[in-house]
Amino acid sequence: KNNLVSTVLPRKVDVLEGENAAFCVEVEKEEMDIHWYKEGIELRETHQTILKSFGRTHILVFVNTMPQDSGLVTFLVGRSKTSSQLRVKCRVIHCPPSCPVGVQINTERANAALLSWVPPQDTRKNPPSGYVLERQEVGTGSQEWLQCLTTDSATSVEILGDSVPCEADYRFRICSVNKYGKSNNVEFPKTVHLVPVARIQAPLQDALVPEGQDALFSIELSSSVIGTWFLNGTQLQEDERFSMRRSRSHQSLRIRGVRDIENGAEITFIAYGIRDSAALYIQAPLVKFSHLSEMDRNKFVEIGNPIVLYCELSDPAAPVHWYKNGVELQTMEGLHIQSEGTMRRIVIQSAEFSHSGVYCCDAIDDVIRFNVEVEVPPMKFAHIPEEMRTKSIEAGCPLVLQCVVSPSEAEVAWYKDEILLISNSGLEIQSDGDVRKLVIQSTELHHSGVYRCTTQDDAVEFQVDIKDVSWLTLPVTHSAMLERTKSFEVGKPLELECEVADTSVPVCWYKDGRKLLIQNGWDVQSSGMTRKLIIPSAELLHSGLYSCETSGGTIHFTVDIEGDFYSTF
Numbered sequence: 001k002n003n004l005v006s007t008v009l010p011r012k013v014d015v016l017e018g019e020n021a022a023f024c025v026e027v028e029k030e031e032m033d034i035h036w037y038k039e040g041i042e043l044r045e046t047h048q049t050i051l052k053s054f055g056r057t058h059i060l061v062f063v064n065t066m067p068q069d070s071g072l073v074t075f076l077v078g079r080s081k082t083s084s085q086l087r088v089k090c091r092v093i094h095c096p097p098s099c100p101v102g103v104q105i106n107t108e109r110a111n112a113a114l115l116s117w118v119p120p121q122d123t124r125k126n127p128p129s130g131y132v133l134e135r136q137e138v139g140t141g142s143q144e145w146l147q148c149l150t151t152d153s154a155t156s157v158e159i160l161g162d163s164v165p166c167e168a169d170y171r172f173r174i175c176s177v178n179k180y181g182k183s184n185n186v187e188f189p190k191t192v193h194l195v196p197v198a199r200i201q202a203p204l205q206d207a208l209v210p211e212g213q214d215a216l217f218s219i220e221l222s223s224s225v226i227g228t229w230f231l232n233g234t235q236l237q238e239d240e241r242f243s244m245r246r247s248r249s250h251q252s253l254r255i256r257g258v259r260d261i262e263n264g265a266e267i268t269f270i271a272y273g274i275r276d277s278a279a280l281y282i283q284a285p286l287v288k289f290s291h292l293s294e295m296d297r298n299k300f301v302e303i304g305n306p307i308v309l310y311c312e313l314s315d316p317a318a319p320v321h322w323y324k325n326g327v328e329l330q331t332m333e334g335l336h337i338q339s340e341g342t343m344r345r346i347v348i349q350s351a352e353f354s355h356s357g358v359y360c361c362d363a364i365d366d367v368i369r370f371n372v373e374v375e376v377p378p379m380k381f382a383h384i385p386e387e388m389r390t391k392s393i394e395a396g397c398p399l400v401l402q403c404v405v406s407p408s409e410a411e412v413a414w415y416k417d418e419i420l421l422i423s424n425s426g427l428e429i430q431s432d433g434d435v436r437k438l439v440i441q442s443t444e445l446h447h448s449g450v451y452r453c454t455t456q457d458d459a460v461e462f463q464v465d466i467k468d469v470s471w472l473t474l475p476v477t478h479s480a481m482l483e484r485t486k487s488f489e490v491g492k493p494l495e496l497e498c499e500v501a502d503t504s505v506p507v508c509w510y511k512d513g514r515k516l517l518i519q520n521g522w523d524v525q526s527s528g529m530t531r532k533l534i535i536p537s538a539e540l541l542h543s544g545l546y547s548c549e550t551s552g553g554t555i556h557f558t559v560d561i562e563g564d565f566y567s568t569f
Helices: 478-482
Strands: 005-007 012-016 021-027 034-038 049-054 057-062 071-077 080-089 101-106 112-118 130-137 146-151 156-160 168-178 192-194 200-202 207-210 215-221 228-231 242-247 250-255 265-271 274-283 298-302 307-312 321-324 335-340 343-348 357-362 367-375 390-394 399-406 413-416 427-432 435-440 449-454 459-467 485-489 494-499 508-511 523-527 530-535 544-550 553-562
Touching (some): 005 080, 057 071, 112 168, 112 192, 146 156, 215 265, 215 274, 250 265, 307 357, 343 357, 399 459, 435 449, 485 494
Parallel strands (some): 298 367
Antiparallel strands (some): 034 071, 049 057, 071 080, 101 112, 130 146, 168 192, 200 215, 307 343, 321 357, 335 343, 357 367, 399 435, 413 449, 427 435, 449 459, 494 530, 544 553
8 A cells, every 4th residue: 555644634724924833644554754844845843843743643833823934834654745735824914093183272262162183194004983082170180081072084073061061171182093993192282161051950948047057058050060159249258157069060058157137148159151049047046945854854752742843944035835744734823833034943832643744844946844753751750769669667567659650640550579469458559640659558578579660661669578576565655556647737847756665765767768867947856755756847748657766666657748739839
């Protein structure tokens, strides 16, 4: 078999300049002696010529071809060969156009700019397909250029003020373009001031402002223009009192601390093609209440005590109305509505449960509320010294436990060793005004213990010790024993007398368990076996249990002072 080539090369291979050209041949057997030629010259492997063999497959690659690589490529094995014509085509170079020349700007027409230019010199060789015009706003700090229009073949264009978004100074530049790119930009020689034709979108509104506060006027336009503000025809300048702001199409004026003399003033805004006005009206300062603490606004009052609600206004002449639970209050007996300077006050002389509720003081511009709750006063006992709450008496003697409670109508309960006591033949529970008493006419040993008088809010405790004196013979006469219960009138002399068995026996006098000290007008006498205690003028407070004590025994007197309380004063 003469032909050793299984696959032959194509008749021709066409590639573009810079591309790779590849050739592949397959032979009958592996490890055959093969050769590659171009234009009769055998090829050797270089960085641009790659020769590879894989079994029966042999490859030739020309890397990054150039036109001079064109030629006849031949593959030879034994006496068999196959050839292909390599053709490397040159790339066509396409370039962007050159930039326009002779740029000019004409600003003779108001609020317009006429821009003109000349096409580039190489138009025939590399023609532009059009021109792109861009603008830049001057003085904003931004370097951004924005496209404003394109044109195909014209070499001049007029830019009107209505084509820009806001009033400003503008600069322009132009470049040529085609499908292969754009030229460098050429800037026009000077800037032009353009003003868009603005329309009012939201006009100025009249303002009603409290004296001393800030007034704000604003206008919304269809485009951003530079405007001027006037107050009663006088142009305003930016200072600490007048502040003017422009944000795109929004314009605003702030007047700080408006004055009463500016009531009815005309505020005017003027811009290119725009004029609008509004009025400034000054409102009297709002009447406000001074702040009150929560404690002052929430009142807890005991029944019978006065209720006083007060507040302070910013305006001493401002009228107010008082309400309770939504119903207006008027001055009446027991309820007084008072006004003094900036102070407003309501006084209820004696609180009742019906006075609980929500009270309001209304000054039209402001309102303040009070929560009032009328409570029953706590039922408390007057203080009793500890020595008067400890009783130590002999069996058979009367026991009187006494305390004073407030309010006088308070209900009490008596207990002995935590057991509730009730009146019976030997025990009497008494209530007289604010005085509460427990009386046992003749004590016995079992009457010893802890006695308590209680209200729902308080309690007072007595310690009672009954002594057994059955073994003791009192050194007193029978006649004295019969007179151990005494009644005296207020203002009359009070005289207690007893006899002792021995003329030399000393005695001590006690009242309600407390040793008596001689006071002005009081007299303690000793004559033979007779012992006396004399008070020249008896008072209600002299009622109680008196004792004359010797080392051998004690005798007790129950004294009751009768008469009008006020007669003692």
